[in-house]
Structures are given as structure tokens and as C-alpha cells.
Amino acid sequence: xxxxxxxxxxxxxxxxxxxxxxxxxEAFVKHSFFHDIxxxxxxxxxxxxxxxxxxxxxTKHGLEVVRGYPKIRRALTLHxxxxxxxxxxxxxxxxxxxxNVRIVNFGSNLYAITRRGFICPYTxxxxxxxxxxxxxxxxxxxxxxxxxxxxxxxxxxxxxxxTDLDFYIFDVREKRSNRSLSIDNKMKIAEEYGFKLAPIxxxxxxxxxxxxxxxxxxxxxxxxxxxxxxxxxxxxxxxxKYTTSESNATxxxxxxxxxxxxxxxxxxxxxxxxAFQSFEFNENESKFKERCERIGKAILESMIKSVIDxxxxxxxxxxxxxxxxxxxxxxxxxxxxxxxxVDVRFSDPYHDGEKYVLEFRRIMRSTTDKISHHLKGNLW
Amino acid sequence: xxxxxxxxxxxxxxxxxxxxxxxxxEAFVKHSFFHDIxxxxxxxxxxxxxxxxxxxxxTKHGLEVVRGYPKIRRALTLHxxxxxxxxxxxxxxxxxxxxNVRIVNFGSNLYAITRRGFICPYTxxxxxxxxxxxxxxxxxxxxxxxxxxxxxxxxxxxxxxxTDLDFYIFDVREKRSNRSLSIDNKMKIAEEYGFKLAPIxxxxxxxxxxxxxxxxxxxxxxxxxxxxxxxxxxxxxxxxKYTTSESNATxxxxxxxxxxxxxxxxxxxxxxxxAFQSFEFNENESKFKERCERIGKAILESMIKSVIDxxxxxxxxxxxxxxxxxxxxxxxxxxxxxxxxVDVRFSDPYHDGEKYVLEFRRIMRSTTDKISHHLKGNLW
Numbered sequence: 001x002x003x004x005x006x007x008x009x010x011x012x013x014x015x016x017x018x019x020x021x022x023x024x025x026e027a028f029v030k031h032s033f034f035h036d037i038x039x040x041x042x043x044x045x046x047x048x049x050x051x052x053x054x055x056x057x058x059t060k061h062g063l064e065v066v067r068g069y070p071k072i073r074r075a076l077t078l079h080x081x082x083x084x085x086x087x088x089x090x091x092x093x094x095x096x097x098x099x100n101v102r103i104v105n106f107g108s109n110l111y112a113i114t115r116r117g118f119i120c121p122y123t124x125x126x127x128x129x130x131x132x133x134x135x136x137x138x139x140x141x142x143x144x145x146x147x148x149x150x151x152x153x154x155x156x157x158x159x160x161x162x163t164d165l166d167f168y169i170f171d172v173r174e175k176r177s178n179r180s181l182s183i184d185n186k187m188k189i190a191e192e193y194g195f196k197l198a199p200i201x202x203x204x205x206x207x208x209x210x211x212x213x214x215x216x217x218x219x220x221x222x223x224x225x226x227x228x229x230x231x232x233x234x235x236x237x238x239x240x241k242y243t244t245s246e247s248n249a250t251x252x253x254x255x256x257x258x259x260x261x262x263x264x265x266x267x268x269x270x271x272x273x274x275a276f277q278s279f280e281f282n283e284n285e286s287k288f289k290e291r292c293e294r295i296g297k298a299i300l301e302s303m304i305k306s307v308i309d310x311x312x313x314x315x316x317x318x319x320x321x322x323x324x325x326x327x328x329x330x331x332x333x334x335x336x337x338x339x340x341x342v343d344v345r346f347s348d349p350y351h352d353g354e355k356y357v358l359e360f361r362r363i364m365r366s367t368t369d370k371i372s373h374h375l376k377g378n379l380w
Numbered sequence: 381x382x383x384x385x386x387x388x389x390x391x392x393x394x395x396x397x398x399x400x401x402x403x404x405x406e407a408f409v410k411h412s413f414f415h416d417i418x419x420x421x422x423x424x425x426x427x428x429x430x431x432x433x434x435x436x437x438x439t440k441h442g443l444e445v446v447r448g449y450p451k452i453r454r455a456l457t458l459h460x461x462x463x464x465x466x467x468x469x470x471x472x473x474x475x476x477x478x479x480n481v482r483i484v485n486f487g488s489n490l491y492a493i494t495r496r497g498f499i500c501p502y503t504x505x506x507x508x509x510x511x512x513x514x515x516x517x518x519x520x521x522x523x524x525x526x527x528x529x530x531x532x533x534x535x536x537x538x539x540x541x542x543t544d545l546d547f548y549i550f551d552v553r554e555k556r557s558n559r560s561l562s563i564d565n566k567m568k569i570a571e572e573y574g575f576k577l578a579p580i581x582x583x584x585x586x587x588x589x590x591x592x593x594x595x596x597x598x599x600x601x602x603x604x605x606x607x608x609x610x611x612x613x614x615x616x617x618x619x620x621k622y623t624t625s626e627s628n629a630t631x632x633x634x635x636x637x638x639x640x641x642x643x644x645x646x647x648x649x650x651x652x653x654x655a656f657q658s659f660e661f662n663e664n665e666s667k668f669k670e671r672c673e674r675i676g677k678a679i680l681e682s683m684i685k686s687v688i689d690x691x692x693x694x695x696x697x698x699x700x701x702x703x704x705x706x707x708x709x710x711x712x713x714x715x716x717x718x719x720x721x722v723d724v725r726f727s728d729p730y731h732d733g734e735k736y737v738l739e740f741r742r743i744m745r746s747t748t749d750k751i752s753h754h755l756k757g758n759l760w
Binding site for chain 2: 073074075076077079080081083084085240256259264265267268269271272274275276278279288289291292293294295296297299300301303304306307308311374375376377378379380
């Protein structure tokens with residue numbers, strides 16, 4: 001791990017602190033598929049100026065630091081928050097609902113790093129197949145920050161984007177400094193290399209942005225989409241995010257479906273958002289009733305589904321179905337999941353004529369046990 | 381505080397532990413109204429066999445230990461919990477929604493002790509006016525465990541019981557040992573001394589109790605009442621409680637109205653109850669829709685009310701209106717509230733022709749500040 005201190009340019013006391021605080025964890029499973037990498041660690045928490053999820057790798061070609069994707073803070077009300085936060089103009093992009101991945105190039109291969117800093121075999125295989133790597137020959141110092149969305153997701157399974165799996169780039173950043181290219185430069189690069197971008201919905205005057213955003217939020221909410229990210233066109237100011245009620249309801253559905261495995265902060269924050277939005281949108285009685293029912297239903301329907309599962313002798317679990325080009329990568333992904341500490345049951349892989357298919361269930365142990373305990377007649 | 385160790389019969393090491401763990405807090409404000417008491421402490425947490433809220437008092441007439449009211453655990457499902465927990469027969473009592481008070485006699489005066497172990501001047505004045513103290517001449521070693529309910533409550537303001545303030549006894553216990561009289565003995569005492577009891581709704585075979593209780597819960601829920609407590613007729617087994625959906629919704633209303641001042645466990649546990657109840661009652665679509673709307677509305681309406689309060693420049697607060705016979709006790713109660721650490725604004729007392737009236741607002745500082753912060757455009 002000595003190379004980590006060197007790569008991060010840490011002073012000896014800082015290096016000692018890093019070690020004592022036990023903030024490093026191995027970021028990948030050694031395998032020929034990742035053959036450029038000799039050793040790699042990820043930051044479990046923010047350390048100094050480095051974000052949680054920062055990857056530090058010793059590769060055959062040199063030391064690499066890939067900064068973690070920064071936390072995007074949230075507006076509870078559109079007004080006056082947008083006006084207070086940005087300068088004259090603001091860009092409104094769609095916040096897609098998938099998982100956050102940074103794609104980088106080591107040697108002559110792409111690597112896909114998840115938000116927490118793990119190198120994911122499945123996403124790496126897909127990135128190598130779908131992302132034009134010539135980009136990295138021209139810009140080796142950059143990383144592509146993407147939302148990976150679709151039905152075949154190991155994390156957030158979504159059918160609304162009409163795809164099995166796809167990469168939507170929302171930021172192009174320097175991997176070492178985390179400095180972001182401007183929106184215009186990002187658009188140029190996307191056009192040049194044929195990258196898909198998270199939709200840029202609007203560019204408007206900060207004074208009217210709250211009205212523009214409200215219209216967008218209501219429209220995309222009706223389509224079940226997640227929300228928006230507001231950005232400074234020059235990317236000199238940190239972006240902020242804001243979500244639709246429909247997306248909050250979906251979050252609540254998952255949080256309560258697995259209520260003993262999820263954090264209570266997650267639940268409360270989503271409920272508080274709803275209250276601020278309902279207040280700001282000053283909605284009429286029938287819209288408000290719809291919102292109450294949507295939220296109540298998300299909370300109860302999900303928990304009841306889990307109670308029913310357990311009462312029928314099933315474990316509470318989340319089902320995934322992924323397809324791989326290589327059986328070897330499929331097996332590597334299984335090891336990766338176990339290494340990540342996920343409690344998981346795999347089905348036997350099979351070939352569907354085109355790809356190798358892996359189905360697995362992520363077991364929600366704590367929720368399953370809690371429900372089972374009470375169904376047996378034990379007290380709270 | 382030396383008398384505490386003596387009263388509790390603590391060994392010297394136990395006495396030392398009690399002191400070191402800082403578990404004692406003064407339980408009353410010195411005043412001629414409490415003239416029997418020389419000194420009194422309450423247990424801030426469970427210690428050894430003594431419940432949280434246990435009062436230890438040095439009175440002019442000797443040492444007194446008044447055990448804290450034991451925590452009553454909760455059934456998440458009626459079946460098989462009741463059958464598993466009780467013997468042949470179970471008594472179903474109404475769980476009223478007020479505040480829990482133990483009434484004891486020191487010297488020749490009654491004292492009312494709240495759940496946490498404070499001697500409350502307001503409740504003590506009311507107890508001395510409304511409870512026949514001759515009971516304590518015959519049974520000096522007993523305490524009356526009451527739910528104090530009504531509109532003029534310093535804690536839980538409720539109009540459904542059609543009273544300004546009243547005492548409903550649910551247990552008669554030995555103050556020193558916490559041993560409870562049987563239901564029959566409690567009923568005899570209530571009849572003899574004219575005490576009101578928390579309604580005894582049913583006494584039934586444990587095998588059918590879950591069906592009986594379900595009917596009761598649906599009926600009293602429609603009337604906005606809180607729930608039931610199930611008891612062993614002999615009171616040899618700990619009681620268990622179960623609440624109506626309407627009461628859960630009311631709890632949620634308060635929890636979310638003051639969302640940053642309340643614990644998240646409180647919120648989650650009430651939501652989980654709803655899911656188990658809906659599952660067990662196997663309700664039809666329209667009942668389920670009603671439940672979702674009730675829960676969603678309780679959560680959102682309450683928070684929105686608080687957001688509106690703050691947006692209009694008001695603090696989020698809870699209003700109370702209490703009436704006292706004695707102006708001196710009124711002033712003592714004000715000191716008591718401040719001593720308890722409540723953030724409170726008092727109006728000037730006035731006389732309504734019959735009583736001295738104190739109105740006050742309990743300020744929810746954390747919720748007020750949090751909302752204000754976000755309404756100003758600050759990020760989450």
C-alpha cells in the first residue's frame with residue numbers, strides 16, 4: 001500500500017493517519033481481465049481533499065489516482081435556492097436513475113469504477129464493448145462520468161429508458177484533479193466520439209429557472225423519470241439536484257421494502273422533500289390527495305410485499321439478471337459481488353443463444369429476519 | 381444523595397456505580413406545595429432491577445421508593461402473538477391516549493409522578509382535587525397508575541374523551557415492588573373509592589382473542605381511539621399493547637409536524653406497524669387505499685403545516701392551555717417546565733372567573749431552524 005501515499009503525494013504524518021484510520025480497501029479482484037492493474041485501493045471515506053470512492057492504482061504503466069465522484073447537494077425548494085446558488089445562467093440536465101460509474105483508461109483498456117470505488121467486471125465488460133476508446137488516446141487524463149441505466153443493472157433495475165444497459169455521460173472530468181469540462185466542451189466531445197449524454201433539457205436565466213424547472217419536474221415526473229441536475233455552464237460552481245415526487249415515491253418503495261436494511265435517514269429525507277415540494281408547488285386538493293396516496297402506497301405496499309414474502313417462506317430479496325459476453329467475466333463478477341459483502345444467491349449461468357446469463361438474488365437478511373421474528377408472535 | 385443508596389438497598393459498589401453513571405436527577409422543584417418532601421431524585425435510565433423513572437424520595441415521614449412504570453411491549457400481529465404470550469384467558473383494556481402518571485401518598489398529601497419520574501405540580505393539584513385520598517389511608521403501600529387525558533393536558537392534548545382533564549386508572553401496584561393487583565382486585569378498589577378505570581372491553585379465551593381484538597380495534601379506530609392493552613387476569617404476565625391505524629396516523633402527524641425534534645425510530649416503528657396490521661387484516665382494496673391516504677396525509681399535511689408556519693415567520697410550536705386553582709401552583713408549574721428543559725413561551729396568566737389560566741407554547745427549535753434554513757435557499 002506504500003504506493004498509495006506516493007500517488008496521493010501524502011506527507012509521512014498524513015500517510016500514517018490514512019493507515020491508522022483504516023480508510024483503504026482493495027478495489028478489485030485480481031484477474032487477467034484487469035491485467036493492467038498490479039494493485040488498487042479505494043478510499044472508504046473522504047480523506048483530506050480526496051473524495052470517498054477515490055481509486056488509487058498501481059498499474060503496469062504507472063500510478064493512477066481517479067478521484068471519487070463528488071456528492072451533489074440538494075435543493076429543497078427551487079426558489080430561492082437556484083438564484084442564490086448560481087450566476088446569470090443555469091443548465092438543466094436530466095438526472096437519470098441508474099448507477100454512477102467513472103470510466104478511465106489504463107494502458108489500452110477501459111475500466112469502469114463504481115461510486116464507492118470498486119472496479120466492476122460487468123460494467124467494465126460493457127464499457128469496453130460500448131464506449132469508443134479512441135477518446136482516451138486523445139484525452140488520457142480525462143474520465144467519463146456516466147449514469148449506467150437499464151433493465152440489466154446489478155444495482156438499479158429500470159425499464160423506463162427502453163434499454164438493457166446503456167451509458168449516459170453527465171460529466172467529463174480530469175481524473176486526477178476532478179476539474180470538470182464546461183457543458184459546451186462536454187457536448188463537443190460527445191458529438192465527436194458518439195457518446196450519449198444525460199439529456200440537456202434547458203439552459204436559462206437564473207431568475208426564471210425555478211419556473212422552468214417546475215414545469216420540467218411536473219412533466220418528467222409524469223413519465224416516471226427521476227429529476228434534474230442544475231449546473232453552471234462553465235462548471236465552476238458545484239451542481240445541485242432536485243427530484244420528482246414519483247422518484248421520491250420509488251425511493252421510498254425500495255427503502256421500505258427492505259426497511260431493516262436501509263438507513264432511516266434515507267427514508268426521512270425523502271419524506272421531507274415531498275413536503276417542501278408540495279408547499280412550493282402550492283398544489284390543489286386533488287393533486288395533494290394524489291401525492292398523499294402515492295407516498296402512503298409506496299411505504300405500505302412495499303412493506304406488505306415483504307411481509308407476504310416471509311409469510312410464504314421466502315426471503316426478502318432483489319432480483320437481477322445480467323448478460324455477459326464472456327463466461328470468465330461472469331465468474332469474476334460473482335467473486336466481485338461476494339467480495340463487496342453482498343449476501344447473494346446465484347442461479348446456474350446459462351447461454352441464451354447470444355450471451356451468458358447470470359441471475360441472482362440479493363438477500364435482505366435483516367429485513368427477512370425482523371419480519372420472521374414478528375410473524376412468529378414475538379414482541380417489538 | 382446518600383439516602384438514595386439506602387432506600388434502594390444498594391451495596392457500596394452498586395451505589396458507586398450509580399453515582400459514576402450519573403443516572404440520578406432531581407425530581408421536583410422545592411416548594412411548600414410539596415412540603416412532605418425533603419429531597420427526591422429520579423432514575424434517568426434503568427438501573428439494576430429499577431425501572432427508568434423510578435422516584436426515590438426522602439420525606440419528612442421516611443424514605444420512599446416509587447418504581448417506574450414498566451415499558452409495555454407491542455404485538456405486531458394479534459395472531460399468534462396473543463396465544464403465544466398469555467395463558468387461557470386474556471383481559472382486553474382500552475389504551476387511552478394521554479400521559480402516564482403514578483399517584484402516591486406521602487404524609488397526608490397526594491403526589492403525581494410523570495412517566496419520566498418528575499413530580500408534576502399541575503397534575504398533583506388535579507390529583508389532590510379529584511382522587512379520593514382515603515384509599516391511601518387503607519392502602520399506603522399502593523400506587524394508582526393512571527392515564528391522564530383531556531383537552532387541558534400539558535403533554536397530549538385530546539378532545540375525544542369529552543373532558544378537560546381526568547384520571548383513568550389502569551393498574552394498581554405496590555409502589556415499592558411494582559407488583560400489580562389482579563384485574564378483579566383493581567375493579568373492586570375502583571368501585572369502592574369511585575375511581576374511573578381505563579375501560580375493560582372484553583375478557584376472553586386466548587384462542588379467539590385475536591378475532592375479538594380485531595373487531596375491537598376496527599371499532600375503536602373509527603372513533604379515533606388509541607388501542608388496547610392485553611392483560612393476564614392475574615397480572616402475573618407482562619401486558620402487551622396493540623394500536624389502531626388511526627392512532628398510528630396521529631402519532632405520525634405529530635412526529636412529522638416536529639420532524640427534526642422527534643426520533644426517526646419513532647417514525648419507522650409506526651409505519652412498520654401499519655404494514656403488519658394491513659397484512660394481518662387482509663383488507664380489501666378500498667380499505668387499503670384509505671389507509672395509504674391516511675398515512676400519506678398524516679406525514680405530509682403535518683410537515684407542510686410546519687413549513688407554512690415558518691414561511692409566515694412563526695416558530696413551529698405546540699400550544700397548551702392549562703387551568704389552575706392556585707396561582708402559586710401555576711407559577712410553580714412554570715418553573716417545573718423550565719427545569720425539565722422544555723423550550724417554552726408563556727402568555728401572562730389570567731383568571732377566567734373560575735380558575736387561573738396558563739397558556740404556553742412549546743417551541744420546536746430544531747424543526748423551526750431546519751425549515752428556515754432551507755426556505756432561505758440553503759442546500760440539504
